Amino acid sequence: MMKKVLVGLSGGVDSAVAAYLLKEQGFDVTCCFMRNWDSYANNDIEGNPTIQDDICPQEQDYLDAKAVADHLGLELQRIDFIQEYWNDVFMTFLSEYEKGRTPNPDILCNKYIKFDAFFEYAMKNGFDYVATGHYCSNQELNDYMYLTKAADQNKDQTYFLCQINEKALKKTLFPLGTLTKTEVRAIAQKLHLDSVSSKKDSTGICFIGERNFRQFLSNYLPSQEGDIIDIDSGKKLARHIGVLYYTIGQRKGLHIDQEKGPWFVCGKDVKKNILFVCRTDHKQWLYSDSCLVKGINWLVPDPYQIPTSVGCKFRYRQPDQPVQIQLISNDSVLVTYPQKIASVTVGQEAVFYDHHICLGGGVIEEVYIDNEDLNTKILNSYQEKRFGNN
Secondary structure (H helix, E strand, O other), X not given: OOOEEEEEOOOOHHHHHHHHHHHHOOOEEEEEEEEOOOOOOOOOOOOOOOOOOOOOHHHHHHHHHHHHHXXXXXXXXXXXXXXXXXXXXXXXXXXXXXXXXOOOHHHHHHHHHHHHHHHHHHHHOOOOEEEOOOOOEXXXXXXXXXEEOXXXXXXXXXXXXXXXXXXXXXXXXXXXXXXXXXXXXXXXXXXXXXXXXXXXXXXXXXXXXXXXXXXXXXXXXXXXXEEEEEOOOOOEEEEEXXXXXXXXXXXXXXXXXXXXXXXXXEEEEOOOOEEEEEEHHHHHXXXXXXXXXXXXXXXXXXXXXXXXXXXXXXXXOOOOEEEEEEEEEOOEEEEEEEEEEEOOOOOOEEEEEEOOEEEEEEEEEEEEEOOEEHHHHHHHHHHHHHHHHO
């Protein structure tokens, strides 16, 4: 009897080819389009370039997904997880930004929607597996399912999947794990999947789409202007539109005109609404040598058996950085790195690897240099300069 698979069909080329490959492999394939965002109901007005379009991008994605399903002779279901997305993904996203942190919505989306709400829907409706168009693989060893890197290292998406659980991983198929993006597009073109074969990859917020990010956030978090301060001199350089809208290491969009740069965001005082920057020749303010990572979702049977020397990505597409990890509790580690690293950012994800195996990941809670919290060091330095100037 053929195994039943529910494929998350997004309206993009990757999930379309995934559905085709599974059908060719002999699975009983059903497709499902997820609608997780309602712009009007969610007050997504400012920063939304398509709010007045006759057909919104999400509806166009559905039409593209339907064209693919029809072309492949597959059933397409449509399901809404709008409330789940708002409660579990978007409210967490906003809460983190309110604290001046930089969350990753794609990781939250995979954790709470694709591999939770969508997965549970599939299991309750008689499917044996779910499948997605992610570039990654899974491998079972000694009755445990590991998450492993894709063959296409430029597209590997294990970073975004570090918070999913092993229960879902055991019943998920990743048909694109051995393919490159070029090969996937070639398959789509050969099949004449015209609605998606040349469609550009989505680079917007997961399930929300392309937005002017600062304007988009202003729908939910009121902006409050404040000073941009040079951390080296203590001098006020310009005004910002709200510290919540900037991230550590950011260079563009600072609008510092009176002093030659380039300038980089190196710290924040959320309570006093001050944004600290450093010049390109004083980038030491961006560098740390260790960090605290909490809320780790381990994708191994026993975290206490993990080697102390592992690879770590502090952001997507970053090459694995050699680090040392020291377990503090089941879901917390102190991470130290032999070479200082720039722009390790509170609120973002640190994801750990043992070569091709993704060990899991968690949220960066604190960043240190020479055993001192880096942002606290920046705030103290500013206070010293301010006191000295008085």
